[in-house]
Amino acid sequence: MLQLALTVSIYLLIVIPAGVYLYHIAAGKHTFADPVFDRVDGAIYKISGVDPGKGMNWKQYALALLGTNAVMVFIGYLILRVQSAGLFNPNNIENMEPTLAFNTIISFMTNTNLQHYSGESGLSYLSQMLVIIFMMFVSAASGYAACVAFIRGLAGRTKNDVGNFFADLVRITTRILLPFSIVGGLLLVWQGVPQNFEGNVVVETLEGTFQVIAMGPIAALEIIKHLGTNGGGFLGANSSTPLENPTMLSNLIELYSMMLLPGACVITFGKMVHARRQEAADGMQRAGGLRARGGLSAAIYGREGRSIFAAMGILFVIGLSVCFWAESQGNPALADIGLDQAMGSMEGKEVRFGIAQSAMFTTVTTSFTTGTVNNMHDTLTPLGGMIPLLHMMLNVVFGGKGVGLMNMILYAILAVFICGLMIGRTPEYLGKKIEGREMKLTALCIIIHPLLILAFSALAVGTAAGREGITNPGFHGLSQVLYEYASSAANNGSGFEGLADNTCFWNITAGLAMFFGRYLSIVIQLAIAGSLMKKNFVNESAGTLRTDTVSFSVILVFVVYIFAALTFFPALALGPVAEHLALWG
Template identity: 85%
Template sequence: MVQLVLTILIYLIIVIPVGRYLYHIAARKHTFADPVFDRVDGAIYKISGVDPDKEMNWKRYVLALIGTNGVMIGVGYLILRIQSLSFFNPNGIGGMEPTLSFNTIISFMTNTNLQHYSGESGLSYLSQMLVIIFMMFVSAASGYAACVAFIRGLAGRTRDNVGNFFVDLVRITTRVLLPFSLVGGLLLVWQGVPQNFDGNVVVKTLEGTYQVIAMGPIAALEIIKHLGTNGGGFLGANSSTPLENPTILSNLIELYSMMLLPGACVITFGKMVGESRKEHLAKLAPDHVLPERREGITARIYGREGRSIFLAMGILFLVGLSLCYWAESQGNPLLARIGLDQSMGSMEGKEVRFGVAQSALFTTVTTSFTTGTVNNMHDTLTPLGGMVPLLHMMLNVVFGGKGVGLMNMILYAILAVFICGLMVGRTPEYLGKKIEGREMKLTALCIIIHPFLTLVFSALAVATQAGQAGITNPGFHGLSQVLYEYASSAANNGSGFEGLADNTYFWNITTGLAMFFGRYLSIVIQLAIVGSLMKKNYVNESAGTLQTNTASFAVILVFVVYIFAALTFFPALALGPIAEHLTIWGYSYILDCFHILF
């Protein structure tokens, strides 16, 4: 418990200054590094023909994002197909099969990083660098750019301008992802993560057998996979292998890397919206009020919108972490009955150097911040422990990666004020704008996309022979595997229960479609919502206005999220992890009764 508490406290300390820095990047305000980065950005704009002063409405912003990503998908697919060339291919890796290439390129361009292959045997170093690592930077920057545009729209300083996608893409890459990756990568190398272009090394072990040890630019991929909330590992075993995650310090570096920017986005949201509301309320202050007093009146709401959202996300995260840690600490009662020590909790599938506490924390973080990296085998988690990452991917609002958690949580905030507005019989308002029919229809459509993709594709998998062929576990756990795969795909998370035979035409194509629609449909609709809100005039607060910058609203938000999850996902969870838990512990209870009686 001390490990978990200290880790979270340190995170809260470092996320605030990073959030302020990200705010300066998003708002194009001055930073200490501008003399250097302005020149770098200027050179990129000149080479690519981008006019940094040209602004876009939400439609042009979406078209620029999808068009840019589409070109990269085409180029990346081609590289994966021809990677058998000897260039940067010391291990002689062959070209990737068509459907697996489709799945892989969609996976990494949508920031999902779901892997139906093992990196050490499926990709050349050329593909690892020009496709995987490059996509990890660009897909993360694209997601954060969309989030920044979304926040600008909510701030509502103009009626049509959400920024310039190309400028946001460049600034986030050069001023955030690249410098943070450089520092983090060097720290990982310091801890023993390889960074070279050598071929794999074959060594003779103490037992007299031979083992292949993977080499390559592992540290470069490792840091951006966490910082960009990507998740795809250089190796098949991901961050559970010592080559990617050798020590407890490297584990903490990776934890903080994937937690940092999603939390910072919420702080950025609070500051940008707070500044906008501050300017608006200053205009409404009576003329006879002294400027100092006027500043005090408006400063009371400064940044509090972000605090309520952060608090709601934090509550959801802590509930999930507590359940996962408790479940894993209990161990497996059936294993205890055959004499296996369960006093340390369920250690199956976990690294001894991390133990139950850090494994439970990593599991909860990677699926809350939609990263997808793993430092233990999720397939071996206890039923309730495994339900936590599954549920958090289904919620898709617990911080989330590349700003997606914030964008989705804002939709639930709109839904919450709408429900509360119905209770008191008045038109709901959020951030000083009326929420009317168009916004509610788009919000409902966007919220329903994720469960629709998850549940429809899961039903297709269990109803068809091609889908059933990939299920390797019988009964309840097999259903959990399927649900996890599609929840991970639709949420653009990328982690897996594994054990699923997913490198087939059926699984490659269906998960590829789930990843594609889960990413781009949501972005289009979310930017359409802010595009609609931007055109509305501010409405003055009254006694009936629901305050959305309070702790009570955060609690309301948590209940709305859980209620929606229960209505959409509870039947599936009841047939999967919950039924498995009841079976294991119920069987143990029956054995106890039998022992007492006989």
């Protein structure tokens, strides 16, 4: 417990300055590194013909994001299909099969990084760099750019300008992802993660057998896969192998890399909303439209980010506690045959990490939608495995690339709408009235996620092609199916494993779940921001629901859990809950 508390405490210390720095990047404010980065960005704008000062409305922003991603998908697919060429291919990797290439390129462009292949045997070094690592940068930057545009819309600085997508893409890449990746990558190399272009090495073991040791640019992929909340892995065993994650210190570096930017987005949201509200409050005071103790209070709106962060933190701590407790109980089936379970369930875990850091990594990777693993989730106890599954179903517990914040804002809008109905007032959020258009879009966006998970899961268990991939009968097999599509729709990318998923059925259906889970949500959320930013601010009154308080954070947690229970509980009851009852019964 002390390990977990200390890990979380250190995170709280580093996330605040990271959030302040991200706020300066998002708001175009001065930073200490501007003399260098201004020149780099200027050169990129000049070569690409981008005018960074030209604003876009939400439709233009969404089209720019979709168009840019589509071009990169096309180029990446071609590279995967011709990767057997000799360039940077010392291990003679063959071309990728069409449906697997489709799944892979969609997976990495949507920031999901679900892998239906093993990295060391399925990709050449050229593909690892030009497709996988490149996509990890671009997909993460695209997601954070959408989040920044979404926040600008909520802050309502202008009526029809959410920023310039290309400028946001460049600034987030050059000023955040690249420098942080260089520093983090060097730290991983220091800890023993390989970074080279050599072919695989064959060594003779102490037992007299021969083993292949993978080589390649592993450290470069490792740091951006965590920092960009991408997931995946250079190797099939992911961050459970010493080549990707050799020490406890490297484990913490990867852990904090996952957590840093999603939490920083919430800090950025609070600061951007506060800055806009302060401007509005000052303007209304000058116009005589504010009373001494009423009207639009900038101080209140400055704490909006804290209430969102608190709600996410409560969800995270509850999930971490349940996962740690469940894994600490051990497996009664092993105890029945005389095996000591005093250390908890160590099946599928690395001894160097143990129960605590395995539970922490598991909860973080599925809360921050990264998808990397330092233990095999398929071997978790039923309730321990239910937590990562549930957090991907919720998709609001911090989330990756700003997704968690955007989704949690939708639940905040839903919460104020429900509370507004209870007290008989028109709901308001961030000083804007929530009306029919916003509620319809919010409901649609919230429904899409469970629809993708449950519909594709039903298709998988209801068709012969889907059932062929299920290798575990009974409750656990259903959990594996739910996990596959929850990971795809949430753009997480981790796997329960155990599925024979490199087939035409699983490649195409998981690819579609990833595609719609990513882009439908982004477009709808930008539409909501575009609708709200056009509205005028309304004065605060005695009947205004405060959304900056601890009580609102608690309300938000209950709203999230209630909707999750209504939506997913039947499926969870047939999977991990039933497996737990059968195991312990």
